[in-house]
Amino acid sequence: MASAKERVLTALTKLNQGTDAVETMTIAEALDLSRSVTSHYLSQLLTENKVQKLTGRPVRWQLVQAAPAPIPEPALQLHAFAEIIGANGSQIDNIRKCIAAVKYPNGGLNMLLTGKSGVGKTFLAHTIYDYARDTKVIAADAPFKVLNCADYANNPELLSSVLFGYVKGAFTGANTNKEGLIQVADGGYLLLDEIHRLSGENQEKLFTFMDTGHFRPIGENRRDSTAQVRIILATTEDPNTVLLDTFQRRVPVSVHITSYADRPLDERLAFIRTLFHGEAQRFNSQLQVAPEVLQMLAALRPVGNVGRLKNLIKVACARAFTRQTDQHPEQMGITLEDFEGEGLTVHADELVITAPMTIPVEMATPGAVTETGGDAAAIQQFLTDQAHPTAADSRLMVQTLEAQHAHDPIRQTILHTLHERLYTRIVRHRFGLKSTAEYEPIFFRLYAERVTVSPDQLRHLQREAAANFPRSLHVADQFYAALPVLNQASHDLLAALLACCISELVDEKIPLRCLMVAHGSRTATSIQSVVNQLCGTYLVDAIDMPIDTTIDQIIGEAKRIVDSFDTSNGFILLVDMGSLS
Structure with missing residues (x-):
């Protein structure tokens, strides 16, 4: 049987078909309810953004009209621009x-x-x-x-x-x-x-x-x-x-x-792959680029930008060739040794790449970042059709996308290795959500494709996640804070979607927030990982205190995290004082 509130909404829907707006008393009479009870349910529906109240007396009500489905922009015919790295990304x-x-x-x-x-x-x-x-x-x-x-x-x-x-x-x-x-x-x-x-x-x-x-x-x-x-x-x-x-x-x-150093990570890797591919063709030899070389080049701040990067790679390949005993090697390995003496300056940001890059002589020209558009359209349509999507609705939508991509190969393997490592370390281990592994591949695809929706749709989804799943959203935010940003709007969207997907494994009813602060580069987060994994859900947060970190820095970071918590029901702060005065 429909609830009284649902009956009020149904009555308004019928009455609204014949007029622009309906008075409270008209709805009450149609349902044989009192004016005050009808007004009470209409106020609840107003809060849920299902109806709107017109100004003036007597008060009149309208249904909130569903926003028309967004008209997708026609696909941009790039022609020659398809060869530009970042054509579907930052450029x-x-x-x-x-x-x-x-x-x-x-x-x-x-x-x-x-x-x-x-x-x-x-x-x-x-x-x-x-x-x-x-x-x-x-x-x-x-x-x-x-x-x-x-x-x-x-x-x-x-x-x-x-x-x-x-x-x-x-x-x-x-x-x-x-x-x-x-x-x-x-x-x-x-x-x-x-x-x-x-x-x-x-x-x-x-x-x-x-x-x-x-x-x-x-x-x-x-x-x-x-x-x-x-x-x-x-x-x-x-x-x-x-x-x-x-x-x-x-x-x-x-x-x-944009300068090379300020490009998103996937575009920097595309530059590296493209320039090494040119050398693979020149030497007619497959190249195997060591992970530490990729890490160094991706974090590089070359004064001459891509021009300087190109010259560095040319010289490195020439050095690697001189080490070969065969004048026509089938494969050459590129190591950090091949870049010694160049006086290179890199980013201070931590960036760990663990997979090598194999560059065959013949391969598709590594041009613009791939963007299918299909996933973005599916998510946009979902958010248009579902004015108030539940976490279950969002999970089902993401799982449907994952099923569609189940047999598609993941092409950006180095970027995926980084994504998978951070997801495992932060979401599954640090926050104890081991059962969320199934979501990593599809969220990588959405990340690599820079999937976005309209600003209004994004704001709505963010509000829903913040209001209903604050702990889950905190987990997602911590993961995306560690992941290199390819597109900020896409980053924000995926954080809200991930919060909806993992919310079934996070107990949002835990009344207290707990923050642990301890000495050591990873002491606190290591303890946090053990506690959350043993409990099988997210209970505690942590801040590491490397020995060279100042007290003011720790206080600032602790305040930032605490400010993001709802501490109205209580808060626990565990501090390893150590040698602090």
């Missing part, structure tokens, strides 16, 4: 800008590429040109010309002649007419690298051409020349300090390329 917004600039009617939009030396500005410019040809925006034989402004930084007049050309007699030695790069690039692209070395006068000449498509070669005083050129500018400097304001206004699209 997706940049690529959307580039595509918009290429497709803009009547000649496209001029673009400015910024980023440190070696991040790939020239490569991106070539890719933009290839994309324009692939999509037939420009002719297949359209030109692509490059001018490095630094080559002429001390001679702006010579640069001007190279750029705009000159006529016979314009200056001593000008014995014939000479076309400039702007004329030569007509119908195609012109890349001006190191644009910050372009003089103010030449910037003014260039933006006049950008505005009108007209220019005059040096020495020409009567007649304008015309050309239709798509211009790409590139600089390592802050454009606000090196370019004229009037010049910047002519360049509506700005793309900043």
Whole structure:
């Protein structure tokens, strides 16, 4: 039999079909209930976000209309951009800008590429040109010309002649007419690298051409020349300090390329794999890259970014080759010894890679991060259909996705090894949830695919998890805090989903929170792991106190964790005082 509250909701649903809103008394009369009882149940339904109350008197009620299913964006046709590492990851917004600039009617939009030396500005410019040809925006034989402004930084007049050309007699030695790069690039692209070395006068000449498509070669005083050129500018400097304001206004699209060290881990590993693959083909030999090499390169902060990384890998492979007795080895091993003497600087963050990377001579080009979109669509549809999903609903949805992927190979094996190790150490051992192993593979796939939902859907799921499964959410948060972030929105979504999945194994009714603080690099967390595993559920939290950690640091960390707890029912703090005064 339906409860009184459900009967109120059913009555409102029927009555709401014939009118915009229904008064409390109308619902009460339809159910033969008192006004006060009906109002009581309507207030509960309001709290559950199933009905909404309109302002004014008398009070009127409406059903909360289910949000329309989100219309998925059409799949982005990447063409040449598919070769860019991060095309479906950290660089997706940049690529959307580039595509918009290429497709803009009547000649496209001029673009400015910024980023440190070696991040790939020239490569991106070539890719933009290839994309324009692939999509037939420009002719297949359209030109692509490059001018490095630094080559002429001390001679702006010579640069001007190279750029705009000159006529016979314009200056001593000008014995014939000479076309400039702007004329030569007509119908195609012109890349001006190191644009910050372009003089103010030449910037003014260039933006006049950008505005009108007209220019005059040096020495020409009567007649304008015309050309239709798509211009790409590139600089390592802050454009606000090196370019004229009037010049910047002519360049509506700005793309900043992220440095190697600031890319997500999967993209750094993709760079490493791609560069080693080039060497495997050059030496016609399979490469076996040691885990400690991968760990070092993934944590590297190379001054020259990908350009420097490429050179380091070239030299390392050359050194490895010199150790071979066979001039045509089937496999070469790459070790840390091959990188000695380079004075490399790495991240201070702890990053442990335990699996080697095998690079065959022939393999699929390691391009952009894979993104299927199917899992994201399934989760998004689930959150649209289930306005108030229960933990069981969420678990079933995740388990359904896992079943769909049961026979799919996991491709990013090194990243998966890291994910699996941290999941086992934190979720299964430290918090004692041994029976959650089944969830690790699917959560890795969602993590590697950067699965996201709309901001509203994410906020709703986070609120549900925080309100109903705070202890489970704490476990999930601790795991994702240790895992390298590929996409922050995806990280947040997966933490909330994981909390729903493991909530059946976490006793959310335990009234007290317990925090243990002990000396040693892993003393407290080791004790925490033993206690939680013996009890078969999550009971205690822990903070390790390495000997070189200050008291203020420990106090700050303890406060941060305690602030995330509900301590209204009590709190236990266990402290190993040791030698503390």
